[in-house]
Amino acid sequence: MKSFRDKRRDNRPQHARPEQVRPRDAFAAGRQQAASERREANPADRQDAKQAPRVLARREGVLPAERLPLILEVAPNADYALLDSGAGEKLEQYGPYRIVRPEGQAIWQRALLAKEWERADAIFTGDTDEEGIGRWRFPKQPLGETWPMKHDDIDYLGRFTSFRHVGVFPEQASHWDHMAGLIAAAKRPVKVLNLFGYTGLASLVAARAGAEVTHVDASKKAIGWARENQEMAGLSDKPIRWIVEDAVKFAEREERRGSRYDIVLFDPPAYGRGPKGEVWQLFEDLPSLTDLCRSILTPKPLAVVLTAYSIRASFFAIHALMRDTFAGMGGTVESGELIIREKSAGRALSTSLFSRWVA
Numbered sequence: 001m002k003s004f005r006d007k008r009r010d011n012r013p014q015h016a017r018p019e020q021v022r023p024r025d026a027f028a029a030g031r032q033q034a035a036s037e038r039r040e041a042n043p044a045d046r047q048d049a050k051q052a053p054r055v056l057a058r059r060e061g062v063l064p065a066e067r068l069p070l071i072l073e074v075a076p077n078a079d080y081a082l083l084d085s086g087a088g089e090k091l092e093q094y095g096p097y098r099i100v101r102p103e104g105q106a107i108w109q110r111a112l113l114a115k116e117w118e119r120a121d122a123i124f125t126g127d128t129d130e131e132g133i134g135r136w137r138f139p140k141q142p143l144g145e146t147w148p149m150k151h152d153d154i155d156y157l158g159r160f161t162s163f164r165h166v167g168v169f170p171e172q173a174s175h176w177d178h179m180a181g182l183i184a185a186a187k188r189p190v191k192v193l194n195l196f197g198y199t200g201l202a203s204l205v206a207a208r209a210g211a212e213v214t215h216v217d218a219s220k221k222a223i224g225w226a227r228e229n230q231e232m233a234g235l236s237d238k239p240i241r242w243i244v245e246d247a248v249k250f251a252e253r254e255e256r257r258g259s260r261y262d263i264v265l266f267d268p269p270a271y272g273r274g275p276k277g278e279v280w281q282l283f284e285d286l287p288s289l290t291d292l293c294r295s296i297l298t299p300k301p302l303a304v305v306l307t308a309y310s311i312r313a314s315f316f317a318i319h320a321l322m323r324d325t326f327a328g329m330g331g332t333v334e335s336g337e338l339i340i341r342e343k344s345a346g347r348a349l350s351t352s353l354f355s356r357w358v359a
């Protein structure tokens with residue numbers, strides 16, 4: 001059986017730059033891009049345009065209990081701090097470096113004095129088409145592409161990327177800690193699937209907590225970075241499978257093969273592409289992927305964690321989707337936002353919506 005997403009595959013060259021649409025304020029651009037991709041695509045190019053989409057089963061049974069709104073907060077810590085925000089930018093401390101990046105949500109005034117912002121080591125300018133580090137300015141001295149970072153004693157690399165990302169999404173730490181707690185408390189072998197896994201921090205946290213991890217990402221480059229992080233963290237002996245693959249195709253294959261997982265993490269971008277040009281569009285593909293995630297769970301699963309960096313939906317939308325999908329499984333669906341607490345004036349910077357089913 002072909003993927004429900006094959007119908008959207010086209011033959012144009014892949015430009016897998018999904019990170020481009022990652023931040024919430026970039027999603028409008030991502031949606032525009034997606035819309036124009038749709039307009040450009042010639043249906044005749046699609047190999048199987050008539051392929052029927054996955055038929056979503058109506059899940060029988062009582063809906064999981066619900067807990068919302070749940071705001072998961074990352075406070076300033078020794079490894080990472082949101083130092084200040086305002087005037088459309090944020091000032092963050094990533095290990096040794098102070099970094100300034102655009103932040104569309106920071107519509108308020110800065111709390112710190114200009115001289116604090118002027119102490120920045122790196123500023124994302126995005127003013128060239130160049131790939132990588134060329135889009136960054138280093139006011140004090142030129143910096144290399146990567147630098148050492150730590151999360152809860154896991155060493156990894158921060159990285160100046162073309163799309164203003166720095167190789168980690170610090171707000172995800174709330175999920176990592178929660179997941180590590182579930183793995184430790186299970187006191188049995190736990191299998192974790194990390195879809196859209198990027199540089200692998202969640203996979204490393206899960207592996208260190210004792211899980212057997214499968215990490216899937218469409219980008220070979222991202223998988224390379226994740227492997228580097230595994231080495232850097234001294235976790236090379238931990239069981240992590242690194243897979244370059246379209247997330248949906250991989251999940252479909254696991255469903256067919258009967259491979260099952262106790263925890264599934266999925267943190268899809270608004271728009272992305274698989275390695276063979278498979279188009280991922282959050283609003284079109286999320287219901288099917290959520291359903292697939294349910295069908296690849298073990299008989300005694302622990303959690304399914306969905307994060308969505310998109311402002312077009314509220315967390316109520318993904319909450320309803322998750323609750324419908326996990327009907328009949330008991331447990332609770334908890335939904336809300338991931339926020340980072342600012343050091344200067346204590347304001348909350350919202351980064352994303354999330355919804356998680358917990359057994």
Ligand SMILES: C[S@@+](CC[C@H](N)C(=O)[O-])C[C@H]1O[C@@H](n2cnc3c(N)ncnc32)[C@H](O)[C@@H]1O
Pocket residue numbers: 018019022167168169172195196197198199200201202216217218219222245246247248267268269271272273274275278279280
């Ligand atoms: C939103 S980031 C994930 C961030 C990560 N979960 C974290 O918190 O660090 C998006 C990732 O999805 C990947 N991606 C985009 N489209 C994909 C697809 N169709 N299949 C698999 N991965 C995809 C990108 O390569 C990128 O690494």
